[in-house]
Amino acid sequence: MRFALSTEQKELAASVHALLSSADLQAVAARWAAGDHEPGLDLLGRLAKIGVTELAEFPVELVVVFEELGRHAVPGPLIESYAVAPALGITGDLATVALPPHVPYALDADVAAPYVVDGDAVCRAEVGAPLTSVDPARRLFEVRPGEWVGTASDEALDVGMLCQSAQLIGLGRGLLDRASEYVTQRRQFGRPVGEFQAVKHHLANVLVALEFARPLVHAAAVTGDTRDISAARVAAADAAWLAARAALQVHGAIGYTREHAMSWALLKVKALRSAWGTQTWHRRRVLTSLRSR
Amino acid sequence: MDLDLDAKTLEFRDEVRDWLAEHVPRDPLPPMDSDEGFPLHREWERGLAEARLSAVTWPYEYGGRDASLLEWLVFEDEYYAAGAPSRVSANGIALLASTLFAFGTDEQRDRVLPRMARADDIWAQAWSEPEAGSDLAAVRSRATKTDGGWLLSGQKTWSSRASHADRAFGLFRSDPGAQRHRGLTYFMFDLRADGVTVRPIQQLDGVPGFAEIFLDDVFVPDDDVLGAPGEGWRVAMTTAGNERGLTLRSPGRFMAGAERLVDLWHANPDPRVADRVTDAWIGAQAYRLYTLGTISRLAEGGTLGAESSVNKLFWSELDVALHDTALDLLGADGELAGPRPPGWQSGHLFALSGPIYAGTNEIQRNVVAERVLGLPRGDR
Incomplete structure (x- = not known):
């Protein structure tokens, strides 16, 4: 038993974090949301150069990378391209996959090669009308199955759910970092608002939720078990949502604006809670597996 | 990264499991802090000590068996799964002993620890x-x-x-x-x-x-x-860190509680309570995995710092939520304080003390905010 990241895995996280820290993610996301993909594609190209597109066979490395992608609220069909498409035998740079009923729409189908899983068939997708997500950087499209390209596996959906859990942990962590920084700088009543215990306790609760959700995500990556993946997703989405609520609350009105980067992460958490299975569905999957023990 | 137990640990687990199956009293002992229960719990501790199971991580010379922290965790899993008696020696073994190992003299260890392991001194x-x-x-x-x-x-x-x-x-x-x-x-x-x-x-x-x-x-x-x-102060704080951080509340208590809660839900699968049952079970898994992470870090030379407070916040809140859920599943019988239905009401009462002892959760949240998140300390 050794339940800790290796030095190499920590270095991988650090290199992704360093790369993303050097980019203006808010500007990238805003332009991506407006349909101007160029800066985003450039960023994804740089991520590909450090190897993030080659991790599909390595679930622990995948979750390590997805936590960083979430932490920086990187836009794009990341789960689809890095994890789901490879699990379906789809090759190529940027792909997007709809897997109804849990993932009914294709993310960024105007910039990535679109596919849809139709029962046990993997098909090219015929792209229909665009839909508006609550997260402006998630550009969704209706899709219909087109040409058959292969046979689907259940693992594709599960690896997507696993990566999303890690992404949610990262989003929560990014929100907590922003909130901690903000309350240290923002002054009211002659002192930083972070001195107030009511504020401290909100943020401490977020840290606790994230710290205890992360081991579930790592364990699910190790075992690949569907129950473990759903348990991880339940805890990760709840922790990320707690982080979003707390970050919004401690930012006050400035957080309730599209102008502030924090709100983009909040909206992404809101969107992701509904994608890749609802919390209710995941909880049912856990409890059902406990019944059949 | 792996979650596999090695052969030595599995062998130890089997030994513990067999010993407990043979020795755990069929009927629960009276409460350990009652006049009738205290001597019975001391007697139980002596039996554990004879099997070198009262303080497994201690060196052999003091009555332990040099077990790893992973073996300790496995022991605790088995102990709670077997429904074995409360540990009347816990203050000494989980708290004072670690301080003696860190700050005690050889003379103090020789004099205090073997008597503690045998429950000669509680x-x-x-x-x-x-x-x-x-x-x-x-x-x-x-x-x-x-x-x-x-x-x-x-x-x-x-x-x-x-x-x-x-x-x-x-x-x-x-x-x-x-x-x-x-x-x-x-x-x-x-x-x-x-x-x-x-x-x-x-x-x-x-x-x-x-x-x-x-x-x-x-x-x-x-x-x-x-x-x-x-x-x-410095001497005491190492004990306080251990209390909150690792040894006081092993995952075994919550794993066993969550399993019993799932069984209770099977007997009365009320869909309105299903999500809370699930969350309690997930919480127990999270706590066990987090502890495995802590053990892995300590094995590689890491230390416990302010994350002890993170830990204490989680297990104390989990314990209350788990028992709240059980009492709701019991319906009107939730009121009954025992012996029927077994243990839930006394477990709930015990859980209610968790957010208070070993440093209140409000203090722990301050510690987490200031020492982990770096928020300004300010005036209280």
Whole structure:
């Protein structure tokens, strides 16, 4: 038993974090949301150069990378391209996959090669009308199955759910970092608002939720078990949502604006809670597996 | 990264499982802090000690078996799964012993630890005072130097196990001119010594799980000072970290509780409670995995810091949520305090103390915010 990241895995996280820290993610996301993909594609190209597109066979490395992608609220069909498409035998740079009923729409189908899983068939997708997500950087499209390209596996959906859990942990962590920084700088009543215990306790609760959700995500990556993946997703989405609520609350009105980067992460958490299975569905999957023990 | 138990650990697990299957009393013992329950729990501890299971991680010479932290965790899993008796020796084994390993002399270890392992001495903790609860550095009980030792005077309260225990450990102000964290000394003292009066206090469950201790010029030899005089705060804080961080609440308690909760849900699968049952089960898994992470870090030379507070917040809240859910599933029978339905009401009452003892959760949240998140300390 050794339940800790290796030095190499920590270095991988650090290199992704360093790369993303050097980019203006808010500007990238805003332009991506407006349909101007160029800066985003450039960023994804740089991520590909450090190897993030080659991790599909390595679930622990995948979750390590997805936590960083979430932490920086990187836009794009990341789960689809890095994890789901490879699990379906789809090759190529940027792909997007709809897997109804849990993932009914294709993310960024105007910039990535679109596919849809139709029962046990993997098909090219015929792209229909665009839909508006609550997260402006998630550009969704209706899709219909087109040409058959292969046979689907259940693992594709599960690896997507696993990566999303890690992404949610990262989003929560990014929100907590922003909130901690903000309350240290923002002054009211002659002192930083972070001195107030009511504020401290909100943020401490977020840290606790994230710290205890992360081991579930790592364990699910190790075992690949569907129950473990759903348990991880339940805890990760709840922790990320707690982080979003707390970050919004401690930012006050400035957080309730599209102008502030924090709100983009909040909206992404809101969107992701509904994608890749609802919390209710995941909880049912856990409890059902406990019944059949 | 892997979660596999090695052959040695599996062999140890099987030994523990077999021993418990053979020895755990069929009917639960009376509460450990009751007059009738205390001696029975001491007897149970002696049986554990004979099998070298009372303090598995300790060195062999003190009555342990040099077990790894992973083996300790596995022992705890099995212990709670078997429904074995509460550990009346826990204050000593989980708290004082780690302080002795860190700060004690060889003479102190040789004298104190084997008796602790065999439950010849059962230890109470004597931290809080009427004016020093969350604010432990406000302790006023004093230690005055005398020939060959010290004279302790003052009052301790909420002292767990003190109603029946043999000895106690705690902080006393040895330098009357020093303030707050300075001038404190860590003492071990005899609860049967001249000048000690113990007044048991009934807890919420009607059992005297803690007590007040009144000390009136109680002589304690120099040999029972743990660490250097005046260094008591630093000595005590290692114990406090262990209490919250790892050894006090092993995952076994919550894993066994979650399994029993799932069984209870099977008997009455009320869909309105399903999500809470699921969350309690997930929480127990999270706690076990987090602990495995801690054990892995410690095995590689890491230390426990403010994450002890993160840990304490999680298990104490999980324990309350898990038992709340069970009582709701029991319907009107949730009111019954035992023996039928077994254990849930007493478990719930015990869980309610979790957010208070070992440093209230409000204090822990301050610690997490300031030491982990780096928020400004400011005035209280």
